[in-house]
Amino acid sequence: MVSCIIRDWQGQEAGETSLSLRVAKEASSAHVVHRALVRQMNNARQGTASSKTRAEVRGGGRKPWRQKGTGRARAGSNRSPLWKGGGVIFGPKPRDYSTKMNKKERRLALCTAFQSRVDSMIVVQDFAEQLARPKTKDMIQALSRWGVQESDRVLLITGEKNEMVYLSARNIDRLKLISSTNLNIYDVLLADKLVVTQSALEKIQEVYGG
Structure with missing residues (x-):
């Protein structure tokens, strides 16, 4: 179990909460997290890369020149892989890159990765009501008060999608907004x-807690 300080909209301490997730053993944690990360990246690949073999390239039906007597090398088709415009040898074909991983193992990897980021985590009170209208400037100022640097790549996790928060955060460079239900490694x-809202942290604890 780890303790986290909760900050309000102004960046002041407003309380404390705890996070307790079931994590992998230290000896195997890196391996489990790596497998889950590779799985997610593999599953995101479309696998649509395709090239044509000599049988699929258009043309090449006629023998370019006779077999003997020209002094040139033998040629049976101008769509040979040795020719310009010919087919591709061992080129890519559409394939499925997806890999499987047990659900319990995936959850364990996600919990391990999330709890390992506690030192870089900022827990804030729900601030949707602070944004009466979409205002990117207000969101940037709030992030600064919470201790986020301009050069930091930020992941903002909210309990549920809010239109004002979304519109205020979408134009901020190096910031990604997701809900707690879309948490991924x-x-x-x-x-x-x-940057995690209090309601999002409670949902994560409820879903992934031991």
Whole structure:
């Protein structure tokens, strides 16, 4: 169990909460997290890259020149892989890159990765009511008060999608907004800072807690 300080809209301490997730053993944690990360990245690949073999390239039905007597090398088709405009040898074909991983193992990896980022996590009170209208400037100022640097890559996790928060955050460079239900290991590990609302942390604890 780890303790987290809750900050209000002004950046002041407004309380304390705890986070207790079931994590992998230290000896195997890196391996489990790596497998889950590779799985997510593989599953995001479309696998639509395709090239044509000599049988699929248009043309090449006629023998370019006779077999003997020209002094040139033998040629049976101008769509040979050795010719310009010919087919591709061992080129890519559409394939499925997806890999499987047990659900319990995926959850364990996500919990391990999330709890390992506690030192970079900033827990804030729900602030949707502070935004009467979409205002990117107000969101940037709030992030600054919470201790986020301009150069930091930020992952903002909210309990549920709010239109004002979304419109205020969407134009901020290096910031990604997700809800707690869309928590994933890639975004958690990629961010320099995790800004988590109190309601989002409670949902994460409820869903993934031991």
